[in-house]
Amino acid sequence: MGKVQTCIVVCLLVLSAHLPAQSTATWLPKNPLYFEQGFSPLNTNKLVAHMGSLTIKPGGNQLFDPNILNVNLSTSFQFTGPITWSNHWQTGLPIYENQATFFTLYAVSTVKGVTQVNPLYQSDGSQPLRIENGNLNVSLFTAELYLVSDQDWWRYQPGGQYTLTNGTFGGFQVAVANNGGGYWPGNGTLVPVNNNDPTATTPFLSSGTSTPPQPVPFGEPTNTVSYLLSILDNESFSITQAYGTQIARVARAQLTIANAASNTSYGVQVVFNNRYNNPYFSLHLDGLSNLYSIPYTLHFNGQDVVGGSPIGWLGLLEGTHTKDIQVTKVDSIKADMAPAGIYSDTITINITPIDTI
Known part of the structure; x- marks a missing residue:
């Protein structure tokens, strides 16, 4: 009789540092991005997109020249899409052509x-959020950042x-x-954003990329509700812990639901499969079937798992949810x-969203 063992080792190093009291900032990028007709106090004749909120x-209560x-953030942006300069002579409807503005x-x-x-178009790399001198003397300062077009909004296609x-x-x-002498190198202090190091670069877009992942609509x-499944805490276990009716946790399923309607319940069907699409599961020496x-x-959400058969994970609101895989x-x-x-055994987990419950 040999000794059966499984072994997965995960090392996590967590470093922390104490920061003295100082100014801090929070950047909340807007997601999803979209264009709309301008509104006060912006130019109501232009097309605008709300990019996010910066709070300092x-x-x-001393705040000078934020x-x-x-x-690596530009001061001018070019978007290409349908633009109209004239109407059709018969129908009177706008004629659209793809052009850059x-x-x-x-x-x-x-x-x-x-x-x-205030426009942020200075070329020296420093963009003042306010133009007055001296102490703003506020306990909290918020600037909303917007893209504003150079063309009138009605030239763009809804x-x-x-x-x-x-x-x-x-x-x-x-x-x-x-x-109060104004911001300039030598008379400035970097402010940590979103609890990061003050010298770190904060991504402007929620995706962390330098361009929007998708074209921006007018x-x-x-x-569209999105579902993201992650498998966390993949753990080794002693084989004796799962003898008979005993249960051992081997991982945790994390499901994140985003863009959900408020006060609406959602659900998914979860399907487990092994590499052989067999309804029953086995651990194999060295992971080899022969x-x-x-x-x-397998045990999930209070049920024994049959390979290929769905198990409901229901009653979910927007946010992150977890369940043990045993x-x-x-x-x-x-x-x-x-x-x-x-x-070992290799399991594939798929989820299929269910209509709102």
Whole structure:
């Protein structure tokens, strides 16, 4: 009789550091992105897209010259898509052709009842979010960032798709002046964004890429619910822990639901399969099907798993949900007779969304 074992080792190193009290910032990128007709205090004749919200919390109530440093963030952006310059002579409807137009980033902020709409197009790498000098004297400062077109909004096609063809939304840093003398290298302090190192570059887009993953539409898109399944904490286990009716956890399924409607319940069907599409599962010596095998049963969401048969995971709201994946009903006689070695099985897990419940 040999000793049966499984062995997976995961090492995790966590480093932490204490930071002294200082100004901090939060960047919340808008997702999904879409264009719409401008609204006050922006130019109502232009096409705009809300890119995100930047909030700065001073260490005290002293805040001088908040700036975005465009590390690899452009000051001008070109989008290509359907544009009209004339109407059809018979129908009177707009004639659209794919052309490039330009957009500029603007920062909109209100301090003590005074709203400013400032273009971020300076070429020296430092973009002031406000133009007044001196201490803003606020406990919290928020700037909303928007793309604003150089052409009137009605030249763009409702429902049209616009692709970034020049410029980059890479990333930026945030800095403030040390005093009322204005921000300039030597009189500035970098501010940590989203709890990262102050010198780190913050991605401008939620995707972390330098261009939008998809063309940006004119008009708010219909929310498409997304489902992301991840397998966490893949663990080794002692074979004796799953003898008979005993249950051993071997992994955890994490399901993230995004873009869901509020107060709406969702669900998925979860299907487990081995490499041979067999309804029953076995651990194999060295993972090879032609070597010694030990039957076992997968257990998920309170049910024994039959390979290829769906198990419902229901009653889910937007957010992240987890459930254990377990092993049970290991054949102890087969296990006690097994040659020594590493026994494993490979399982594929698929999910299929169910209509809202």
